[in-house]
Structure formats: C-alpha cells, structure tokens
Amino acid sequence: MATIEAPPTTPPAQEAPKRSIEDQRRLAAGLLSPTVLVLALVIGYPIIAGIRQSLFSTSQEVDPSGFVIEGEQFVGLDNYTAVFSGEAGERFWNAFYNTTFFTVVCVAIEVVIGVAMALIMNKALRGKGLIRASILVPWAIPTVVSALLWRWIFDANGIANAIINQQILWSTDGWQAKAAVIIADTWKTAPFIGLLVLAGLQVIPNEVYEAAKIDGATAFQQFRAITLPLVRPALLVAVLFRILDNLRMFDLPYVLVGPGKPSVETISILAFLENNNTRFGPAAAYAVLLFLYVVLVAYAFVKLLGADVIGEAREKTPKPAKGQRGLRPIARGDTP
C-alpha cells in the first residue's frame, strides 16, 4: 500500500487504530444520513401523504376544458368503508383476490421450476457459462418488453395458438388471461430463483453428500435431508422477495392484457386507474391497503419462517476452526 500523505486538515494519527465507539457512531450517522434523507423523501413522505390523502375525497367534477375543479373534503374513513360494500367493494375484493392468486400460484410454480433448474445446473459439468448467460436473459428483459412479447406470443394469430393448434383469445379476459400472466411471470422470474438456489447449493460441501451416500441414503433422501434444509435460508429470502414483488404486480397484467380487465386487475392496477380518473381519495386508500397487506405478509414471513434477509445470523456465526466444516448452519461469510 502506498504511504498516505495526510492532508493538513487531517488530525494526526497518533490515536489507536481502533477508533472509539463514539467516533464510529458519529461517522456512521454521517454516512447514513444521505440515504435516510432520500428514503424519507420518496418513501416516508408518500406513506404519510398517502394516508392523509386516503381520508379525503376530491370532487369528481371536471370542468368543460378538462381541468379538475379543486374541492378536497375530509371524509374520514369513507374511502375505506367503501371497500366493504357496493360496487367499489366488489371491485376491490376482486383485485385483492387476483393479487393474492397471482402471488400464490406464480411463486409456487416459480419455486418448483427454479429449484429444478438449480439442481440441473449444479450437476452440469460443461456449458456452465452458457447456461448462466441464458438464465440471465429473461432477467435482463424489461418487464414491459416481456409483457409485449408474451402479448405477441399469445395473440389470436400468434405462435402459442399455432403450436397448440387452438383459437384461444388469450389476452381478452377470463381464465386464459390469468394463465397468460402466470406463464409470462413464471418465465421471467423462475430462472432468477434458480440462480439464487444454485448459489445456495454451491456452498454445500460435497463431503456431506459422500457421507450420506456411505450411509446408504437414496438420492431423494439426500435431497430431503441435506439439500433442502441447507438451501432453505437462500430459498426463503428468494421466496419472500418474489412474494412481495408479486403483491405489487402492475406492469405485466397492465401491458399484457390491458387496463380494465377484471380477471387480471390487481390492487396496483385498480389504484392506478382510480388515480387516473382523478379519484385520488379511493386511489390512496387502495394503495394504503396494499401497503398494509405487504407489511403484514413480510412480517409474518420473517417471524414465522425466520427469513434472514440481512444476513445477520451469518454475521454472528462464529468462524469455524480450520478443517472443521461440517453440517453447521450455512455460514456464508467464509466461502471456501
């Protein structure tokens, strides 16, 4: 390392290399403050403003020249109670159902495909670069482009109908529109889960499998008793993030099928359309409800299943002594 010419302003370095706790805290506060500021602006403000907005009703009058007449009225929880009654309520619960349905079905399929992909990739001897590159292709394609691509594939005269020799109107409405969204979402994100699981697989030492083989474990037993528990932390984090990502699903159904299609309308789309129609109060209420839903799911996931998102358990895991790399919970700080 080159010697460092200390600029004149720097305090002389006679203090011990370990800086005091107080200093570290001050430095940390300084370093974290820009992030906190930005997040307060783009996350904190919207939460508060959104809750406030959801308690108001904007006049829906539009004057002849197309401008909205300002008229904000405090309506308390009216925008929320509307969720439980009438047409607006029906529409919300449909969107809620769709959101949940897409999340559960998509993530379930993606996990199965992703784990299968990871198992195959882990065994592959040749062409690893090729596989990895092709797995990154769906990830790198913008969601909107993939939505348009699948819209084209599922066009009435498109290749999907040509292959199965049917005339299904995929992108109109109904179950086929749901199926189209699920297929498109799965295509884009299952490889991503595969990638995360593969990384989890690769830190499992081979000796564990060899020991199991000597003990006479079948391939399936090995998968259940070794592979699955050891990739569980990686898988849990991947699944959590996929779930939360799918709960806010917007681009894919909006572009692939289109706005105003009940069979694929998610809460995000509903809120967006209400906002477009200048019904800002209800739009904000739907957004707040979605936010609460996301928080609830994330909380339950972390509490019940112990998804370790920040890698804190790994931090705390003591470094193993040399040569002692057995079946301790994966401590990934120390890659072999």
Added chain:
Amino acid sequence: MSRTVGAPQQVQAPPTRPSRRKAASADQPGWRKWLLYAGIGVILIYCLAPFYWMVVSSLRRPSDVFQTNLLPQPPSLQNYKDAFAPANHFGRALFNSVFVAGTVTVLVLIIAILSAYALARLKFRGKNLALSFIIATSMFPGIAMVIPLFSLFTDIGWINSYQALILPAMSFALPLAVWILVAFFRQMPAELEQAAMIDGCTQGQAFRKVILPLAAPGVFTTAIIVFVAAWNEYIIALTMTNKFEYRTATVAVTFFTGATGRDIPFGSIMAAGVILTVPLLIMVLIFQRRIVAGLTAGGVKS
C-alpha cells in the same frame, strides 16, 4: 478463500463455483448423463425461445409478421425503421431512458456506497435495525409511492420533468444498491483497513484509498444491476409523464401506433423490444459471473 492481505485479485467477485464439482459427477452412469443434458436443453429452450421469437419476429417484413417459420423469409430491417418512425418518438424515448437510468445509477451509487460502508464496517448500535429498515423500503409497493407523489408533483409543476422520474426511482434503486454493496463490503477482509490505519490512515482515508479501489468490481456490478432496474422502470414513468418529450422507452413502446391505426404494430414493437434489451444483454453476457455474484450476494452469501 484465503485472506491474504493486500492481494487485490482475491477480493474481486466472490467465487461462484467451487471446483470440487468436477469430481462430483464424473462417475455418473450414461443414462443419467443424458438426462442431465436433456435437462440443460430444456433450461436453454425455456429461457431463450421466447427471446428468440422476439428477435425473429422483429426481422420479418411487416407484411410477414404472422409467419410462424423459425427464420424470417426474407429477412428485413423494415420493423426497425418503423420503430423509429416520427410518430413513435422512440429515439427521444431512448435518450430519456439512458439519461434517467444513468442519473439514477450515479446518484444512487454515490449515496449507497457511503451507507453500505457504514453498515458493513462500522460498529454502532441499531446497525441491523438500520439495514433491515433500508431493505424493507425496497419492498414498498410502487403504486403506494406514485399516487401521493403524483399529487405533490402536480401541485409543484413537476409532471413532465426529469426530476419527477429520477427522484421516485431512487426509492427502489437505493435500497437495492445498499443491500448488494453491504454484501460486497462484508466480503472484504477487515485486516486491510486495520493495516492502513496502523500506517496512519483515518478510517475515512482507509476507506477512500484502500477499500474503495478494491471494491471497484463490486461497485461496478452494483451499478449494472441498478441500471437494469432503473431501465426497466415503468409505473413511475407512466404516471409522471403525459408528453412524449419525457416518456422513457418502456412507456413509449406501449404507445406505438401502426400504419393502419387499430392494429397493434407487433413487428415494430418487437424491434423496439430488441433494441431495449440488447444493450443490457451485452453487458450481462460480458459480466455474467459478476452479476450472478451480485444478485446472489444479498440473498445467499454475505
């Protein structure tokens, strides 16, 4: 990985493939090997076939767009010309996308490097809480941010402006960057800084002159991942713009109009899709190993 102090090449992208695999499956029986090859084939087709279809469709003549053969006959670049037809404003949209995603990436990285360093290296109370909090914000639903900000930006006249696209995009880009960078910084041996500090550096200097240069590959990887995320952004750009001058490419491509009016011009849309994807793909293919390391950094290794 040995923790040799002062060996920069040791600290680059974390190893993604231990070499022990070589021995693992060499003694497989033949049918298993074929099963494996079949599985690999399925993965390749699964990932590449839809993309291939986009490329092929974009290379047909507009009148052949409904052909279903696997190669364009005859090939044509007309769809690419059509994509840049004046009515689509696609060139302008591409510029907007590059500008917005680029600015977001640069701003976010500057801010995120500082925070990630603090979270990975300094000791202070509430560190894990702060990190959990930052990661949690990355899961904030876009719509819940867009709706209040739309009202705010309408009031202050920011609709149809670059700042209305850049600032909200930081909401997802910043936590993402912090998360990946923390994982990268944690992998770097602490001895490096300690050595620098024994040599008389302050912690800040140790960071600037020792850690940052060594972390450059990780920072670069993070930049690519953040850029991809910002490039893919849709709902913010859709909400905050209503003039073509400020639309980003992902929004513009959904507004393409065909020559005949009501038909969706799938040929030129596929061409635009290829244009939107290929620069990312080239970057991804060149740096694939790094990117995989970055993507899995938060979730798997840290």
